[in-house]
Structure formats: C-alpha cells, structure tokens
Amino acid sequence: NDPAGARQLFAQFNQMYPENLLRAEVRLAIGRSFEAEGNWDAAATNYTSWSGTFTNHYLLPQAQFRLAWDQYMAGHETNALMLFTNFIARYPTNELSARAQFWIGDFYFRQPDMQAAEINYKAVFQNTNWPVSELTYEARMSAGRAAALRFDYKAAINHFTNLFTPDCPHDLQVQANIAF
Numbered sequence: 001n002d003p004a005g006a007r008q009l010f011a012q013f014n015q016m017y018p019e020n021l022l023r024a025e026v027r028l029a030i031g032r033s034f035e036a037e038g039n040w041d042a043a044a045t046n047y048t049s050w051s052g053t054f055t056n057h058y059l060l061p062q063a064q065f066r067l068a069w070d071q072y073m074a075g076h077e078t079n080a081l082m083l084f085t086n087f088i089a090r091y092p093t094n095e096l097s098a099r100a101q102f103w104i105g106d107f108y109f110r111q112p113d114m115q116a117a118e119i120n121y122k123a124v125f126q127n128t129n130w131p132v133s134e135l136t137y138e139a140r141m142s143a144g145r146a147a148a149l150r151f152d153y154k155a156a157i158n159h160f161t162n163l164f165t166p167d168c169p170h171d172l173q174v175q176a177n178i179a180f
Contacts, residue, residue, distance in 0.1 A: 040074035
C-alpha cells in the first residue's frame with residue numbers, strides 16, 4: 001500500500017543490478033505503482049519507455065496493453081483508440097486483444113455510434129483466435145444492447161437469445177432474458 005516506497009525499492013534494485021534478468025519485470029512494476037496512485041500519465045510514460053527499451057521481451061504485449069489502458073484512464077480516448085486498434089493488429093491471437101476489441105466497442109458505444117459499437121462487440125465473440133470466456137458473453141450482451149439502441153430488434157433478439165446456453169454466466173442469461 002505504498003506505491004512511492006515500492007518505486008524507491010525498484011529504483012534501488014535497478015541501480016544495484018543493472019544487468020539483472022528481472023529488470024524488465026521491475027520496470028513494469030514501476031508502471032503498476034503509478035497506476036495504483038492513479039497517476040495515469042506517469043504510468044503511460046513509463047510503459048512507453050519500457051516498450052522502447054524491451055522491444056523483443058515476452059511481456060511487450062502486456063506493456064502495450066497497459067499503455068493503451070492508461071491513455072484511456074488519463075482521458076486521452078482517441079490515443080487509446082489508436083493504441084488498442086494497433087494492439088489488435090500487432091497481436092491478433094493474444095488474449096488481451098479480445099479485451100482491447102471490447103474496449104473499442106465501448107468507445108463507440110460512448111460516442112454514441114451504435115452500429116460501430118455492435119460491429120466491434122461482435123468481433124469479440126466471432127474471432128476464433130480468442131478463447132471463449134465471460135468476456136465473450138458480455139460482448140454478445142453489449143452487441144444486443146447496441147442493436148436495440150439502433151432499433152434493429154431482430155439483431156438484438158438474436159444476440160440475446162444466443163446467451164441462453166449452459167456455458168453463459170447465469171447473471172448474463174437473466175439480463176439477456178429481460179432485454180429480450
């Protein structure tokens with residue numbers, strides 16, 4: 001519960017062990033410490049620097065996803081949109097890409113551009129590169145809401161009724177039933 005203190009320890013570690021194999025993970029933890037404080041701009045700056053330093057690291061997708069998320073949290077939605085879009089293009093099979101795609105659906109839902117929102121939510125549950133998860137069902141529910149708000153009730157009903165499956169979380173089935 002002391003992000004600033006944690007950053008001091010991380011900085012000492014990096015100073016004492018500049019060639020340590022855990023240096024990349026420690027630098028990511030510094031970004032998370034800024035997030036814990038709600039200092040989104042500092043976190044984004046940290047992840048930008050990290051991505052430029054560790055260009056081939058296995059955690060690069062995680063750092064770039066966090067960068068896009070922190071841009072959004074800092075109020076830079078158009079930057080976040082660009083970063084999430086690029087993330088999906090660069091890492092099409094990464095499970096974080098499904099979350100990025102869902103965020104893009106939310107972005108258009110907030111605009112409100114319900115057609116673009118529905119298209120992006122549908123991409124979450126139609127993409128076979130991503131595992132089926134609770135997010136898959138949430139995306140179908142959100143696609144149904146977007147379709148209903150643009151008065152395409154046939155599409156909305158289709159989205160909602162496809163949630164009546166044993167694998168769908170019960171609370172989403174209830175919401176879909178009410179929306180139906």
